[in-house]
Amino acid sequence: MFSRSFNLGRAVANPAFVQKGASQSLFSTSAVAHKARLPHEKLRYAPEVGELKLGDYTANSQRVGVIARKKGMTGMWDEWGVRVPVTVLQLEKVQVVSIIKTSNPSCARLQIGCGVRKEKNTSKPLKGHYDANGVEPKAKVFEFPITPDAALPVGTEITAAHFVPGQLVDVTAPGLGKGFQGVMKRWGFSGGRASHGNSLAHRIPGSTGNINPGRVYPGKKMPGRMGGKNVTVIRLPVMKVDTALNCIWVKGPVPGHDEQFIKVRDSIKLVKHRLFPEGAAVPFPTYIPGQSPALPRETIAKIGGQDPLVPSSD
Numbered sequence: 061m062f063s064r065s066f067n068l069g070r071a072v073a074n075p076a077f078v079q080k081g082a083s084q085s086l087f088s089t090s091a092v093a094h095k096a097r098l099p100h101e102k103l104r105y106a107p108e109v110g111e112l113k114l115g116d117y118t119a120n121s122q123r124v125g126v127i128a129r130k131k132g133m134t135g136m137w138d139e140w141g142v143r144v145p146v147t148v149l150q151l152e153k154v155q156v157v158s159i160i161k162t163s164n165p166s167c168a169r170l171q172i173g174c175g176v177r178k179e180k181n182t183s184k185p186l187k188g189h190y191d192a193n194g195v196e197p198k199a200k201v202f203e204f205p206i207t208p209d210a211a212l213p214v215g216t217e218i219t220a221a222h223f224v225p226g227q228l229v230d231v232t233a234p235g236l237g238k239g240f241q242g243v244m245k246r247w248g249f250s251g252g253r254a255s256h257g258n259s260l261a262h263r264i265p266g267s268t269g270n271i272n273p274g275r276v277y278p279g280k281k282m283p284g285r286m287g288g289k290n291v292t293v294i295r296l297p298v299m300k301v302d303t304a305l306n307c308i309w310v311k312g313p314v315p316g317h318d319e320q321f322i323k324v325r326d327s328i329k330l331v332k333h334r335l336f337p338e339g340a341a342v343p344f345p346t347y348i349p350g351q352s353p354a355l356p357r358e359t360i361a362k363i364g365g366q367d368p369l370v371p372s373s374d
Contacts, residue, residue, distance in 0.1 A: 102163045103163065104161035104162065104163060105161060105162055105163070105164070105165040105168075106159050106160075106161045106162075106168070107159065107168045107208035107211040108208075108211075109159065109211045109212065109213050109214075110213075111213075112212065112213050112216060112348060113348070113351065114343075114344065114348060114351050114352065115209060115344050115345060116344065117342040117344035118209075120207065121207050121209055121210055121344065122205065122206050122207045122210060122326070123206065123210045123222075123325075123326055123344065123345060123346070124156075124170045124172065124204045124206050124210060124212060124218070124325075124345070124346070125172070125202075125204040125323055125324055125325030125326070126151055126154050126172065126174075126218050126222060126323075126324050126325075127151075127154055127172055127173070127174035127175075127200055127202055127321055127322070127323060127324075128149035128150060128151050128152075128154075128174070128308070128321075128322045128324050129149065129150050129151075129152060129174075129175075129319055129320070129321060129322070130147065130148075130149060130233070130314055130316055130317070130318055130319065130320045130322050131148040131149065131150050131307070131318065131319075132147070132148060132318050133145060133146065133147050133148070133313065134146060134148060136299060136300065136309060136360075138299070138360075138361075138363045139360070139362060139363055140363060140367050140368055140369060141369065142368060142369070144299060144311055145311070145312060145313070146299050146300070146309040146310060146311055146312070147309070147310050147312065147313060147314040148307055148308075148309055149231075149307065149308050149309075149310055149314070149322055149324060150305065150306060150307045151174070151218065151219060151220050151306045151307070151308075152174055152175045152176075152306070153174065153175060153176060153198075153217070154172060154173070154174050154217065154218045154219070155172070155173055155195055155198070155215060155216065155217050155218070156170055156171070156172060156173075156212045156213065156214050156215060156216045156218070157171040157172065157173040157189075157190070157193055157195050157198065157201060157214065158170075158171045158189070158193050158214060159171070159211065159214065160203055165208075166207075166208070167205060167206075167207070167208075168205070168206050168207065168208050168210075168211055169203050169204065169205050169206065170203065170204055170206055170211065170212060171201060171202070171203050172201070172202055172203070172204055172218070173195065173198030173199075173200065173201045174198060174199060174200045174201075174321065175198055175199030175200060176196060176197070176198070176199060177197040177198055177199045178197070179197060182197040193214050193215070194214065194215060195214065195215055199321075200321045202323055204323075204325060206345075209345070210344065210345040211345065212345055212346060216346065218346050218347075219303065219306055219347055220301050220302060220303055220305075220306045220307055220308050221301065221303050221343065221347035221352070221355055222343060222346045222347050223298050223301055223308050223324075224298065224301075224336055224337065224340045224341075224342060224343075225298055225299065225300060225301050225337075225359045225360060225361035225362075226297060226298065226336070226337035226340065226361035226362060227297070227298050227326070227327075227335060227336045227337065227340070228295045228296065228297060228298075228326070228327035228330070228333060228334075228335055229295075229296055229297075229298055229310065229324050229325065229326060229327055230292055230293070230294045230295070230296070230324075230325055230326075230327050230328060230329075231292070231293050231296060231310065231314050231315070231322050231323065231324050232290055232291070232292040232293075232315075232322070232323040233290070233291065233314065233315045233316035233320050233321065233322045233323065234288055234289060234290055234291070234315070234316055234320070235287050235288065235289060235290075235291040235315045235316065236287050236288075236315075236316070236317060237285075237286075237287040237288035238285075238286035238287040238288075239285065239286065239287075240283065240284065240285055240286070241283065241284075241285075241286040242263055242265075242283045243263075243264075243265040243281060243282065243283055244263050245286065246281075246283065246284065246286045247281040249265060249266075249281075251263045251264075252264060252266070265281075265282060265283065268280060268282065291315035292315075293312070293313075293314065293315060294327060294328075294329055295327050295329070295330075295333060296310045296311055296312055296314075297310070297311045297361060298310055298311075298361060299311050299360065299361050300358060300359065300360045300361065301355075301358070301359045302357060302358050303355055303356075303357055303358075303359075304357045308324070310324075337361070337362070341353070
């Protein structure tokens, strides 16, 4: 309102001000005048999703990720008899909740839900969101970026067969919270001397700055809350897929406690690695029962190479 009256005052004081801009008057209500004065709203794009059917995976394709529950760690033996520590991740009613519009037509996002939430524990705005998409309330919801060719219709269920044994995945979850910790545990400081005149200063951080500038620099390593932040572990091999229990076995540890929700997606940072094993049939955009080939209950990754237990000839 202030800017409108200010421009009007300039126009009255200087009639040439009106002629300086476009031919539209200050009082015009046309679309051109509104676009010239009002901030332009960003266009939003959503991929066109038709009937769910299999497609061809390309090197530029990015499939959607899933939300899994961490069930704990165990061990398994690979094809050479070497014991491998693995983490069991279970998929519980993972569905596509909605398709998110983006400002870039070459990128898309899918909202994925996991588990089941009681209706009495669901807020009214969320309940309206689920009802509008025809999906039951979910215990956890996350968004995943995809390419438009990997879009899935709302309500599509994603199972453990979405992953290929031997492929690499990135897992993200909040790490274990350690509470308020000192600098030795939090940052690895060596601390003070154990003896020789040291009194009550064995684990203190020491000096935190100089007289000049007379303040502590932002980001100074000091005592504080440790852990509890999102941690991403990249390039973890999928060792086994169980279609009956809807579980995947991932090599190595995964951040978070047991029953923690874990975001699992295809690896992105591939320097000298292959995302999928050579010759593997990638279910794209996901595994579709009835269209994709039937799978056994358990599929174990093939390590390949030579037997590491056989001594070399060198």
